[in-house]
Amino acid sequence: MILDTLRRKYVKLTPEEWVRQSFVRYLIQEGNYPPGLIGIEVPAPYNRLKKRVDILIHDRAGHPVMIVECKSYDVPLDEPVFEQIATYNMKFNVPYLVVTNGMRHYACRLTGKGDKPEYLLTIPTYEELLSSLL
Numbered sequence: 001m002i003l004d005t006l007r008r009k010y011v012k013l014t015p016e017e018w019v020r021q022s023f024v025r026y027l028i029q030e031g032n033y034p035p036g037l038i039g040i041e042v043p044a045p046y047n048r049l050k051k052r053v054d055i056l057i058h059d060r061a062g063h064p065v066m067i068v069e070c071k072s073y074d075v076p077l078d079e080p081v082f083e084q085i086a087t088y089n090m091k092f093n094v095p096y097l098v099v100t101n102g103m104r105h106y107a108c109r110l111t112g113k114g115d116k117p118e119y120l121l122t123i124p125t126y127e128e129l130l131s132s133l134l
Contacts, residue, residue: 006040015072019102020054023070026123033057033126044088053088057096059130066096066129073102095133098123 001010002021011017020040027033039056055068069085071077077099085097089110097117098107107124108117109132124132 004040006035006038015074016054016070019073019100020070022102023068023100023105024055027055027057027068027126031123031125034060037062044091046087046091051088053092056092056094057126057129059133064092064094065133066098067092067094068098068100071099071101075101077101077104077106096124096129 002013002017003009004011004021006024024038024040027038028035037058037060039058040054042053042056044051044053053067054070055066056064057066057068059065067085067088069081069088071081075081081099085099089097095110096107097110098105100106105123107120107122109120110117
């Protein structure tokens, strides 16, 4: 078990949960993301399926701005992973998407409907994320 400080409860320590907890810690400590604006395992119903977004980042007004999909360290970040996060984004319509398996991270910015994603070299800090939305 591991303490999820954002949800204030103990959760089973799976390889994916380790990646999620480590990435949340990175966002808070290195990216200055406010803990109160980070959602964990946020419901994302799709058709009749009950899906959940691993990490959902909100702006200061409470609007979703970034989805993070976490996979176990041994899961390749391939097309099905990107399709999964794109499906989640049909509900939230955020401008930033991140996929990570703890070893590799891919971040992209969506500039508009039908446009190709702009892949980023780094994960933006919270201030960089917000300033890019202005």
